[in-house]
Amino acid sequence: MKPTLLFVLIFTGVAAFGQENLNDFMTEHSPEQRAQFQTDYMKENLSLTDDQLTKIQGINLKYAEKMQEAYEAPTKKLQKQKALQRINAEKEGELKLTLSPDQYATYEKNKEAMKKKIKERAAEKSEQ
Numbered sequence: 001m002k003p004t005l006l007f008v009l010i011f012t013g014v015a016a017f018g019q020e021n022l023n024d025f026m027t028e029h030s031p032e033q034r035a036q037f038q039t040d041y042m043k044e045n046l047s048l049t050d051d052q053l054t055k056i057q058g059i060n061l062k063y064a065e066k067m068q069e070a071y072e073a074p075t076k077k078l079q080k081q082k083a084l085q086r087i088n089a090e091k092e093g094e095l096k097l098t099l100s101p102d103q104y105a106t107y108e109k110n111k112e113a114m115k116k117k118i119k120e121r122a123a124e125k126s127e128q
Contacts, residue, residue, distance in 0.1 A: 026068065034064045035064040045107075046107060055098045063087060
């Protein structure tokens with residue numbers, strides 16, 4: 001799976017993604033792998049301090065495990081989606097407290113750019 005898709009799925013929630021992409025993403029990678037992908041991306045793009053890196057690793061793992069649990073829960077699709085979005089919002093709150101204002105602004109900017117790319121790809125795919 002492409003790192004771009006991983007980043008977007010991880011940082012924007014699941015509402016913009018097709019069920020197939022979500023299924024692939026959640027079954028092909030363990031929570032530990034997803035947390036490591038996230039941490040590596042953030043380390044490279046946000047100039048994390050050593051203290052922040054430790055905290056971010058913990059946050060990413062905690063929420064990757066929560067996402068996995070919610071994903072595997074025997075609930076309806078809409079309920080599952082809402083649970084995943086709620087978990088993502090909780091994570092965003094913790095990240096905002098851990099990152100500096102400049103780092104968080106960069107994080108948000110990267111998220112928006114990735115959302116735009118995914119929407120463009122989805123539009124291209126639907127035109128085919």
